[in-house]
Amino acid sequence: GAVVSQHPSRVICKSGTSVKIECRSLDFQATTMFWYRQFPKQSLMLMATSNEGSKATYEQGVEKDKFLINHASLTLSTLTVTSAHPEDSSFYICSARNPGTEGWGYTFGSGTRLTVV
Amino acid sequence: GENVEQHPSTLSVQEGDSAVIKCTYSDSASNYFPWYKQELGKGPQLIIDIRSNVGEKKDQRIAVTLNKTAKHFSLHITETQPEDSAVYFCAGWRTGNQFYFGTGTSLTVIP
Numbered sequence: 001g002a003v004v005s006q007h008p009s010r011v012i013c014k015s016g017t018s019v020k021i022e023c024r025s026l027d028f029q030a031t032t033m034f035w036y037r038q039f040p041k042q043s044l045m046l047m048a049t050s051n052e053g054s055k056a057t058y059e060q061g062v063e064k065d066k067f068l069i070n071h072a073s074l075t076l077s078t079l080t081v082t083s084a085h086p087e088d089s090s091f092y093i094c095s096a097r098n099p100g101t102e103g104w105g106y107t108f109g110s111g112t113r114l115t116v117v
Numbered sequence: 118g119e120n121v122e123q124h125p126s127t128l129s130v131q132e133g134d135s136a137v138i139k140c141t142y143s144d145s146a147s148n149y150f151p152w153y154k155q156e157l158g159k160g161p162q163l164i165i166d167i168r169s170n171v172g173e174k175k176d177q178r179i180a181v182t183l184n185k186t187a188k189h190f191s192l193h194i195t196e197t198q199p200e201d202s203a204v205y206f207c208a209g210w211r212t213g214n215q216f217y218f219g220t221g222t223s224l225t226v227i228p
Binding site for chain 1: 160163218221
């Protein structure tokens with residue numbers, strides 16, 4: 001089945017630094033990928049929709065200058081958390097759709113646990 | 118926009134018993150309803166889904182039922198096993214739109 005790889009799985013960074021998270025579709029091409037944030041014991045909240053070759057679409061309340069998204073190819077989208085602060089600590093999850101699979105074919109990555117100290 | 122309510126938030130069952138989780142959605146145009154299982158520290162994994170033109174779907178011990186009139190859908194897990202313990206999320210989706218996730222149900226299967 002479709003696999004979405006996310007890297008790193010865990011990252012600890014100092015306050016004020018930037019962190020890049022990668023999301024790759026391993027065996028299919030994804031023109032659209034999605035980035036979610038999940039706080040402990042809460043649901044997934046969509047942050048932005050990443051579109052290959054064009055600007056990302058951000059949800060209301062998500063700072064586009066803080067959460068930079070680059071969808072440079074059909075298999076890779078990156079999320080960069082700039083000038084990270086402790087309140088940015090969260091579980092970040094990407095998702096992509098494989099049109100070739102049964103149903104809607106949305107697959108999630110394994111997530112990245114970001115801790116800002 | 119869509120709103121998906123999920124109940125219960127926590128559920129404990131004895132091994133071998135059944136577990137039922139219910140979700141209610143608000144957007145009558147929603148046409149796809151997946152269920153995800155999320156284990157600690159991992160991303161959600163699709164376990165079963167249903168489209169709006171189907172009333173029920175079953176895959177071994179897991180089944181989903183959809184009532185379009187009442188706008189609710191349910192996940193049924195039979196013969197529960199300890200490895201079923203996880204957080205389960207429902208979601209609603211409308212073509213051209215995005216997923217709206219429920220608030221999650223933490224299921225604990227007691228051996």
